[in-house]
Structure formats: C-alpha cells, structure tokens
Amino acid sequence: MVADPLSQLVMLGSSGMLLTALIVLWRKGIPAYVTAYRWQSWLLAAITATVGYYGHDPQLYWVAAVLLALKGIAIPALLRTMQRRFGAEREATPYVNTETSLAIAGVLVLFAYVIARPWMTITNLPTRQGLPLALALLFVSLLIVVSRKKAMTQVIGFLMLENAIALLAAVGTYGVPLLVEFGVFLDALMGFLVMQIFVYHIHETFDTIDVEALTRLRH
C-alpha cells in the first residue's frame, strides 16, 4: 500500500480524536474532560484543514478556522468557567464503571469497523480510513452520555458526538456545503449555550449537577 500523506495524517488525527474520547471514560475529574475536549477539537480543525489542503478545497480552511475559534477556544473557555464552579464534583461512581466502560468502548470500535466495511468499498477517497474511526467516536460519545451521571460530563459527551459527525462529514464528503456547515455551527453554539444555562439551573434547584438527583418524574 502506497503511503499517502493525506491518508496517514487523517488516520493519525482521527485516532487521536478517538483517544481523547476514551480519556473521558477513563479519568474521573471534570478538568481532564475539558482538556480532552479541547484537544479533540484542535485535532478536528487540523484534520479539516489537512483535507482542505490536499483536496484543494479552500472552503474547508474557513470551516477549520471557525471550528478552531468555536470548538477549540470559545466552548472550552466556557467549559472552564463552568468547571471552576462545579469541577469539584467528580465522576466518582458512574452508572457503568471504568473497566466495563472501556471494554464496551472496545466492542463499539469493532462494531463501527463492521458497519463501515461496506462503505470502504464504494469510495476510493484517500481519507476513507477515517470513516470507521469517526463512527467509533460517535458510538463512544453516546456511551459517555448514557453512562455518566454529572450533567457537565453529559454535555461534553454531546459536544464530542457533534465532533464525531463533523469528522464524518470531513473525511467522507470533504465537508458538507458551506451553508449547511454554518447552520450546524449556529445550532451547536446555541445548543451548547442553552445546555450551559440548564446546568446552572440544575445546580441552583438541586444543589448538585448529579443527574441522579433528577428523579421526580416517573411514569
């Protein structure tokens, strides 16, 4: 197999992104999650720019710049502010413990490769190796959302899910049309801001950001 720089860089970046998601499963402190998310967003921006460079698509530079500003700088900064208030709450006893979570994550990655196998045959994009990794990141992010108890961890899981889809779009299609891309950015930003407001609401009304306290509504 001829080593193509684009293919290798995308593979490296996507694996790095998956690794940052695994860090969330493995560490217990919220500050580590924020750092992991920041790294993941920087990698996403770098992959997008790389795809733009080798694919001769200058539009992707803009996308990468916005990704960097929004997900690499602005959202992590807001997360830091939240973390300074709630960071003391640790993900001490998640619904699924660390060892099991990591084992499940391994199975999910395999599952992603199984699902993505037919996709690899229909395309000869040099970036296609990133597809199963993007899908794996999507599944692992879902696992973070459902298996963790702190509202802030769930928000970070959701943000990683969005990164996974952005990665899927970058490596699968060299980016969705620009108008769509910016619509998605706007939603992502608004969605995050509203979630942030709600984390504060939860803390105000329940004195904790542990969603286990949210048990008023049954049946």
Place this chain on the structure above:
Amino acid sequence: MNPSLSLLLLPPLIAGIVALVVRPYRRFVAWVSVVCAAVSFAASVALAVAVVQAGTPDDPVAVSTLWRVDALSALLAVCIAFVALLASALGPGLGGADEEDPARMRQFRIFTNAFASTMLVAVTIQNVALMWVAIEATTITSAMVIPLTRTKASVEASWKYLLICSVGIALAFAGTVLAYFDFVATAGEVPGALNWTVLRETARVLHPQLLQTAFAFVLIGYGTKAGLAPMHTWLPDAHSEAPSPVSAMMSGVLLAVAMYAIARWKAVVDAAVDPWFTNSLLLGFGLLSVTIGAFSLVIQRHYKRMLAYSSVEHMGLVAVGLALGPLGTFAALLHVVNHAVAKSMSFLLAGRILHRYDTTEIGGVTGLLRVMPWTGSLFAVGILALVGLPPFGLFVSEFLLIRAAIVTSRFWVAGVVLVLLLTVFVSLIAHLNRMLYGEMPSGVAIGETRSWPLVALALSVGVLIVLGVTLPQPISTLIAQSVRGVIR
C-alpha cells in the same frame, strides 16, 4: 421568494424580535404575536389553496433555490400555523385576571414565536440538511420555555428533553451525512445535492446498503423527536411540565414535524431499496409506541401526562400508517391533522383545569362538570375525540388506518391495533369519568372565568366534527396530493 411563503415565515419571526426588543414587557407585544400568527395562518391557507389549485403533486407552488412548498409542506404548515395561532391567542400576557410575572411573559413570547418559525422553516425548506438544522433549532427554542416556572420537576423535564433530543437528533444528522457521502461518492459534488427532490431522483443509483444504514440513523434520530418508543422517555415529562400553550404546540405539531422528516426520508430510501425495509422498521417502532402508549395510559395518575402518553400512542399510529402503502399514508396524514387539532385543544383545556384546581393529579380533580361546566364539557369532547369515537375526525383516520392494514393483508396489524385502541378507550374513559363527576373539592372556586378562550376552543371542536362527518373535498385533495408526493 413567493409572497405567501414570506407571509408565512416572516410574521412569527417579526413577533419574536418585537418581544425581544421591547423591554420591559408590554401587553401590546402579545397582541402583535397574535396578529402575526393570524397572518401566518392565513398565508398557510393561501399556500394550501394554491397547491390544490395547481393540482399536480410534482409541481410545487413556491420553489426557489432554498424553498419548496408541495402538498405535504402546505398540509403541515397549515397545522403548525393553526396551533401556533391558538397557543398565541390563549397564551399568557393578553390581559385578564391571571397575569403572571412580566419577565416570564416576555420569555414566553420570544421563544414560542421562535419555536413556531423554526417549525415552519423545517417544513418548507428543500435542503434536507437545513431541514435538520431547523428541527434541531426547535429543540433549543422549545426547551427554553419549558421551565418558565422554575420548579424541580420542570428543570428535570427540560434537561431530559434537551439532552435526549439533542443526542437523538445528532444521529439524524449522521444519517443525513451518510446519505450525502453516498451521493458524493457516486455522483460527485453537485450543487443542490442535498435537496430532497435531487436526492430522491438520484437515489436509485445510490448504494442500497448504505442508504439502509442512513435510514436507520435518520429514523432513530427523528424518531426520538417524534416520541416513538423506545426513545420516547423524555416526552411525558416535557409535555406535562411545559406551560400548556407550549405543550399544545409540542404535542400537536412538533411531533408531526419529526414524522414529516421521516416521511421525506422514507420517500428517498424507498426509491433505492424495496419499501419492505422502511415499512417493517416503521411498523416495528409504530406498534411498540402504540403498545407502550396504551399500557402507560392504563396506570396514569396525572392528566397532563395522560395526554402526553396519548401522543406517544398517536404518533405510533402515524408511523404504522406510513408503513401501510398509499391508503395507510393517507390515513396517517389525516391523523396528523386530526391529532393536531384535538391534542392542542385538550392541552389548552388541561391548562385551565390546572390553573383552577392547582393539581396535576387525576384524583385531585373531581366534580369538573360542576366546577367548570364549559371547560369540563369541552375537555370531555377532546378526550372522546382522542379515543377515536365518531363523529370526530380521529375516528375516520383510525378507521382508514385499519382498513389500510386489511387491504395490504396485514391482518395481524389490524388486530393488534384494534385491541390496543380498545385498551386506550377503556382507560381514558375511566380517567375522564373520575375527573368529570364526584364531589367537588373544598376551596375550589366555581364558575368559568375568561370565557372567550372557550369560544376559540369550541371552534376546534367544530373542525373535528367537520373532519369526522364530511372530510371536505379540498382537504382530502390536499392529503391525496401529499400521498402522491411521497409514494410513487
């Protein structure tokens, strides 16, 4: 841009901006909202009339690079604008004795108007990815109005709603990206590749296996938003904790908007794969929803949650209908219209009951017919319509649905649905009985206040009866055209 389309989309946006700019809250803001909602409703009707007059399903009335209004869009737009108008006219802030905190009324007006605009955009835009953007925006705007009175229960409900729906809908976007990936890999980058018509035309040369995966993502994603079981867990909480006008919009039309997205994607995937695939998925999710909705109704103790579970049941019926060929799709779309009218009315009446009795428990509401004779009777009519009794519209759509199951020789579907509908009937009537009759609780004021909303809601009853007794020609034409638009 087509003038009717501008008049449909712009007024709620303007009303939202007015509510945002005017600070502190003034009463005229609410009136601006109502007038704008009325204009928007009139424009939706004008669009529907234009579609019916044009007469062909493949010839939509307002096409530009961004927008496309065909029969299905017009049908949904009429429902949305109608419920938005009702919610706006019966919402807080228009005067009367029961005025709330001005800051809350301001927030209510800003976000319900934004919510209505995003739903209208979702059904009239032709790019499926931008449709996704609009539907995601509905989650954000509606989540902001659920905890208007910040109680523990409402904060919990809105957090669940926001998180589960955002994650769910993100999966729908993954499905959209997958379909686009297939498109780009097969046909190359074409402008307008994400337009529904282009996708559908090209679908037959795309890869069936990939489109199947894409549809699975899309169905789980939008299905979460539509309240299909087992992704419905957020729905009873959010719909019961939201202020009643917002519940009316969420239950009456937001669920239908998500079903609309599913119907659009089904049309695309059916062009490439044997419809058996999408039909079996929809049947599975649909029947599970009807089942879970029906049995949750049996054990329900809160009347707003009861209405919410009834929405799960009805969306399940719509999903089943979409899976049963042209007649089933006709029944499903008619059901969407009927459900929008009946459910919005019931939620708005539930709001009045809650305001008077100050409890959401069915057991706490007794002697309703003596305490609030008109509200009580209208609520009873709403429930009777929701269980599918004649002469109301839902009887017709449920009847057609079962006929569609028999015509497509899926007798077991017809049987299961009938048994479940019977369960719903028995449990809802039992709950209704407990509320209407019995001793009045002490300390509850007797008699109606602010009776003009009742006149508006009596109009809804009129609509339901007309739909049930005659099904006017223009409406059946519009629905038949919508069916031809999504089924070839």
